[in-house]
Amino acid sequence: MAADPVLPPVRSKISETGRYLQMFFLAAAILMAAFHARSEAFITFSIIFSAIVLEAFPFMLLGTLLGGFVEVFLSRDQLLRILPKEKKQAVAVAAFLGIIFPVCECAIVPVVRKFIQKGMPLGSAVAFLLGGPIVNPLVFSSTLVAYSFAWDVAFLRVFAGVVIAMGIGLLTDACFSRKQALLPFPEQTACGCGHAGCTHTHGSSGSRSVATKIKAALSHGAADFYDIGRFLIIGAFIAAALQTLVPRQAFMAVAQGPFIAITAMMVLAVALNLCSEADAFIAASFQPMGMPLSAQMAFMVLGPMLDIKLILMYLAVFTRRMIFFLAFQVCLSVFLAMAFLEMAQWL
C-alpha cells in the first residue's frame, strides 16, 4: 500500500454573518479600548478579561495539541474499541472518559471535535463533552478542598454531572442524526489527508515515520487552535463584561426562595465562565450568605457544561439547532435535578 500523503489541514471558513459579527466585535473592542482606557471600570474589565483568557489559554492549547495527536495517532478502529458496541453502554462509558482524559471544559471541546471526526458516536461524544470536566479528578479534588473535605458534596457533584451527561447523551442519540447535529468538517472535502474522517487513516497505516506523524499532529493542533481559539476569546470578553458591570449582590437579592436561587446561580454559572477547577471555591463562598446547597450545586454542575465561551466554542462543532437543544436540555436537566435535591432535603 502506498504511503499516505501528508497534506496540511484545511482551515474552516467563516460564514458571511459570522464574519460581520466578528468584525463588529473587533471594532467594538478596539473602540472601547480607545475611549475608556483610563476609567477604572475599563481597567477592571481588562484585568478580568486577561485573567480569564490566561487561565483558559493553556488548556485550550493543550486540548488542541491532544486533539492533533488523537487525529494522527489514534485510528477510528482504536477509538471505537475503547467504547462498547451497544449505544447505551457506550454513552455510560463515555460519561466517565474524563477520568482517563482529565481535561477541563476549555480543552475538551477540541478533543471532542477530533473524537467526533474520528467516528465517536454522537451520544457518546455529548456524554463525554458534558461529563468529562466534572469527573476530572482535579475538579473532584478542588471541590473537596473548597468544601472542607465534604465528600458528600464532591460525590454529589460527580453523580449529578454523570447522570445528566448520560441522559442528554442518550436523548441526543434518539433525537439527532450526525448530519443534523454536526457541522460538515471542511477537511472532508478539501484536505484529503484523512484527518477528518476521510478515506485513509494516520494511526493504523504505520507507513510514515514517527517524526512525520508528530509534525502532522502539531500542524493539526496549531490549525485547530487558530480555528476555534477565537470563540474562547469572544466568550471571555462577554464574561468579563458581565463580571465587571453586573453586581453579584443583585443575584443574591433575587435569590430569596430555593427555586429562584437555583435559577439565579445557573444564570451566574453561565455568565461567569469560570474554570471547572476553580468554580467550587466561588460556589462555596455563597454558603455563608445562606445560599442553599441545591443552588450551589446547580452552579457547579451547570458551569462546566454550559457557559458563554462554551456556547461559542460549540459553534465550531455543532449545528445551531443542536447547540440550542444542548443548551435547553442541560439547563432543564440541571434545574430539575437540583429542584429534586432541594425537595429531598425538605423530606
Added chain:
Amino acid sequence: MAVKRISGPLVALAVWFIALAWLLREDRYQLFLAPEFGFLIYISLVVCAVFCISLLAEPPVSGKDQLIKGMILILPIVFMGAAGDNTLGSFALSKRPVATMVQKNSDTPLVQDLDAKTLSEPGKDDIQEISIARLVRNWDQYNGRHIRVEGLFSKTIEGHDHLAAVFRYFITCCVADAMPVGVFLASPEDMDLADNDWVRITGRVIMKQLDGYDIIFMETPEIEKTDQPAKSAAYIYD
C-alpha cells in the same frame, strides 16, 4: 520583487509567545493568576513555541477570514497592556459581596443601629498588627480585639454611603474568581483619602450585620496612608 506571504497562525502564535515571555518577566503574570499557576504560562509558552515551529514548514495561509481570526486571537494582549500594573480596586469591590469567612449569626446587631456606648478607645498596649487574611481566617481570635491591618481603601460601599472599607482580594486561581475580604468602618469625613489608596487602620474589630450579611466592622479607627507594599499586594493568594 515578490513579497513572501506571512502565515496568519504563525504570526498570532509568535505574538502570544512574546506576550507570555513578557508576563513571565518579573512575574507579571501574578497580576492575573495566582503564583502557583505560573506553570500554566510556561505550558502555554512551550506549546506556542512548538506550534510556531510546526507552522514554519507549512505553506502560508492568508485571507480575510485568517486576518479576523488572528486579530481576535491577539486581542487579549492589547487588554493585558491596557491593564498595566493595576490590580482590582474599589470598582470591582462595588460589584462583589465582601466575604467574612465566618458563619452567619443572626444575633449580631445591624450596623445602622450602632450604639455609641459600644464604641471604645483602642487599647494601645495590646494592638496586634496582622494581615487581612489572618483576620478573616482566624476571626474568633480577634473578635473584640484591637488590631492594625493594611489594605486598599474604598471611600464608600455600594448602597451605603456612610460606610468605607479597607480590603484586599482572595484569589484561588485567577483574578476572575477574586473575592473581596476586609474591614468596614464609618466613612471618615476629614481625611484626604481617595479610592484605592493604600492605608493602615487601627481599631477594635467586632462583627456586625449589613443587609443580612455578617461583616467585620472596625470601631473608631485611626487611619494612616501608606505606600503600596508590592505590585500585586491587593491580592491574597489562597
